Amino acid sequence: RSRKLLPPCRVHLRTKLHINLFTRLVGMEAGAYDSSKLTVEEKKNLIVRNLEEVIGEDRLVEILKERSLKVYWGTATTGRPHIAYYVCISKIADFLKAGCEVTVLLADLHAYLDNQKAPWELLNERVNYYEFIVKSMLESIGVPLEKLKFVRGTEYQLSREYTLDVYRMATAVTEHDAKKAGAEVVKQVSNPLLSGLLYPGLQALDEEYLKVDAQFGGLDQRKIFTFAEKYLPHLGYAKRIHLMNPMVPGLTGGKMSSSEPESKIDVLDSEEDVKRKLKKAFCEPGKVAENGVLAFTRHVIFPILDGRDFVVSRDAKYGGPVAYKKYVELEEAYARQDIYPLDLKNAVALELNKLLDPIRKKFDSDPNIQRTRSVGYPDETYKPKPQAPTAPVVVEEEEEAPAATKGGVANISKLNLKVGQIVSIEKHPNADSLYIEKVDVGTGTPLTVISGLAKHIPMDDLKDKKVVVVCNMKPVSMRGIPSEGMLLAASLNDKIEVLSPQDDSKPGDKVYVEGYEGVPDDILNPKKKVFETVQADLLTSAQCVPTYKGVSLRTAAGELKATTLAAATIR
Numbered sequence: 032r033s034r035k036l037l038p039p040c041r042v043h044l045r046t047k048l049h050i051n052l053f054t055r056l057v058g059m060e061a062g063a064y065d066s067s068k069l070t071v072e073e074k075k076n077l078i079v080r081n082l083e084e085v086i087g088e089d090r091l092v093e094i095l096k097e098r099s100l101k102v103y104w105g106t107a108t109t110g111r112p113h114i115a116y117y118v119c120i121s122k123i124a125d126f127l128k129a130g131c132e133v134t135v136l137l138a139d140l141h142a143y144l145d146n147q148k149a150p151w152e153l154l155n156e157r158v159n160y161y162e163f164i165v166k167s168m169l170e171s172i173g174v175p176l177e178k179l180k181f182v183r184g185t186e187y188q189l190s191r192e193y194t195l196d197v198y199r200m201a202t203a204v205t206e207h208d209a210k211k212a213g214a215e216v217v218k219q220v221s222n223p224l225l226s227g228l229l230y231p232g233l234q235a236l237d238e239e240y241l242k243v244d245a246q247f248g249g250l251d252q253r254k255i256f257t258f259a260e261k262y263l264p265h266l267g268y269a270k271r272i273h274l275m276n277p278m279v280p281g282l283t284g285g286k287m288s289s290s291e292p293e294s295k296i297d298v299l300d301s302e303e304d305v306k307r308k309l310k311k312a313f314c315e316p317g318k319v320a321e322n323g324v325l326a327f328t329r330h331v332i333f334p335i336l337d338g339r340d341f342v343v344s345r346d347a348k349y350g351g352p353v354a355y356k357k358y359v360e361l362e363e364a365y366a367r368q369d370i371y372p373l374d375l376k377n378a379v380a381l382e383l384n385k386l387l388d389p390i391r392k393k394f395d396s397d398p399n400i401q402r403t404r405s406v407g408y409p410d411e412t413y414k415p416k417p418q419a420p421t422a423p424v425v426v427e428e429e430e431e432a433p434a435a436t437k438g439g440v441a442n443i444s445k446l447n448l449k450v451g452q453i454v455s456i457e458k459h460p461n462a463d464s465l466y467i468e469k470v471d472v473g474t475g476t477p478l479t480v481i482s483g484l485a486k487h488i489p490m491d492d493l494k495d496k497k498v499v500v501v502c503n504m505k506p507v508s509m510r511g512i513p514s515e516g517m518l519l520a521a522s523l524n525d526k527i528e529v530l531s532p533q534d535d536s537k538p539g540d541k542v543y544v545e546g547y548e549g550v551p552d553d554i555l556n557p558k559k560k561v562f563e564t565v566q567a568d569l570l571t572s573a574q575c576v577p578t579y580k581g582v583s584l585r586t587a588a589g590e591l592k593a594t595t596l597a598a599a600t601i602r
Contacts, residue, residue, distance in 0.1 A: 066128065069130070078125065081334075083278075085272070087245075090244075091272050094272075100129070101131070101244045102245040103136055103245075105234070106161070107142040108137050108154060113295040113298060114295070117386070120165065120172070121330070123169065131178065133180070134182055135165055137182065138184045139155075140184040141233070154407075157408070166179075182241065193236065196266060197229070199266055200236065200262065203265045209258075210223065215251040215252070216255065231254075232262070235263055245272035246259070249277075250275045250276060250278050256273035257273075282296070296383075299387075302388070305380055309383075311564065311567035314372040316371070319365065328361065328375075329358045332383075335382075335386070340356060341356075342378060344378065441561045444547045446503065446555070446562065446565060448502070448542035449539055450472070450536045450538055450540040453470055453495060461512075464483055464486050466485050470500055470516065472516075472538055473537065473539015473540070479512070480500065484520070487527040493529070497531060497532050498530065499530040500518060500519070501517040503554055520601070521577070522601070522602055530584075532588065532591055536586050543586075544580075545583075566600075566601070569601035571596055571597055576591065577591045577601055
């Protein structure tokens with residue numbers, strides 16, 4: 032259904048959390064959220080705060096004068112929920128705090144109709160798993176659940192009355208309007224399936240059959256919402272209020288995807304996996320726009336902290352730990368580059384693991400939900416933490432993992448990094464943005480390297496220049512010409528500088544990082560994304576020294592350097 036394509040909500044929450052971390056994680060103080068003490072204006076402000084748009088705000092106020100608002104949010108029970116759901120969950124928390132009656136529609140029928148990828152017995156388990164996860168996420172931020180209920184789509188969507196209304200809707204809606212309504216959430220093709228044209232009408236009818244006053248979703252649902260406003264009255268049903276979240280970028284720079292494990296952080300990922308995946312998140316130094324880590328901090332972490340300090344730990348030589356009470360203060364500091372990307376990621380990982388820890392513990396202690404998850408997602412395994420043994424156990428000592436894969440994750444020793452010298456350079460005949468460089472790396476035959484430097488660095492500045500080359504990239508054709516390697520460069524705010532070795536370095540000299548010695552792969556396997564994994568931890572220091580996990584890159588002649596770019600990404 033279209034809900035499958037709605038990124039698990041983009042919202043903000045500013046939860047009045049409890050006075051200490053313990054109550055936030057394990058429960059709620061009695062009476063902490065007494066919505067009966069809120070005025071109509073206070074309830075309205077809580078409902079609409081941080082939303083991108085509200086359609087029908089005047090109707091919202093009139094309802095609040097008389098009773099609690101009834102609102103629903105729908106999600107198709109397909110891939111496993113991940114932490115992007117917190118953006119939506121935190122807004123649902125606002126609704127509950129305002130005394131709203133909230134319905135979560137678990138759209139199992141539409142998950143089944145998604146090319147019939149999953150049988151019913153599997154979908155039934157997924158519905159149970161979704162309910163467990165959504166409840167647990169709300170509990171982890173300490174909100175009341177008395178006015179929260181879950182409804183399966185098949186509880187009413189297969190009824191005679193609903194089916195007749197689908198046919199009635201079909202007599203009123205034009206193909207143009209149906210296709211336009213789903214343009215943002217249904218894949219657009221020249222010869223679309225009829226199901227994609229039906230989605231907007233089905234979602235509109237849900238508002239009537241769930242007997243709600245309002246529907247909540249992301250801004251990408253706007254065309255479906257306006258479709259519902261237009262066509263429900265054709266069937267004699269009332270218009271509903273529509274509450275829309277802004278679109279928040281994912282941690283990888285795009286949308287998190289349940290189908291790509293490395294692009295998203297699962298709600299049950301271990302503490303170590305959360306840290307590892309956050310380190311790989313796209314987070315350009317000094318850049319606020321389209322920064323998924325900052326966006327998550329703004330829309331989830333700060334509202335949950337509700338006035339308590341967000342602490343960013345830094346090394347003493349960079350100023351030591353610093354605390355922020357307001358998101359705007361953090362954003363301004365990041366834009367000034369007072370905060371280093373890795374320090375921000377570590378701070379977010381700490382707060383996120385505080386949220387996820389009670390969910391992980393609840394899952395690990397419940398064999399029934401473990402079975403539900405394994406049956407619902409048979410191709411994806413999750414091993415709960417082993418319980419403490421009842422008697423001493425003798426464990427054989429394991430050999431230390433090779434340096435190249437210590438901790439099971441590839442590190443920089445997998446890359447064959449060498450000093451190179453550009454012996455010739457020319458423009459790519461088929462692309463104005465590309466150079467073709469011949470680079471001497473000490474093997475006798477220069478490597479052909481195609482780089483995207485043509486719009487950033489003059490050709491004369493690169494001729495005869497010593498550079499750093501990744502020599503074991505799999506050759507790839509770039510506009511018809513094979514490229515056999517990659518030049519490493521620092522990048523910051525559209526400025527690019529190639530990394531430079533010491534002047535007395537020679538072509539072929541090994542580039543290494545102390546503590547990460549190992550044997551590089553003969554050829555990097557693109558499917559294993561080794562370079563992408565390593566690249567997440569490559570940054571220049573405040574002194575413009577290239578580093579990997581804070582340790583300098585060097586040759587036998589000394590440290591590498593970038594000319595002027597500090598706190599820059601390396602790619």
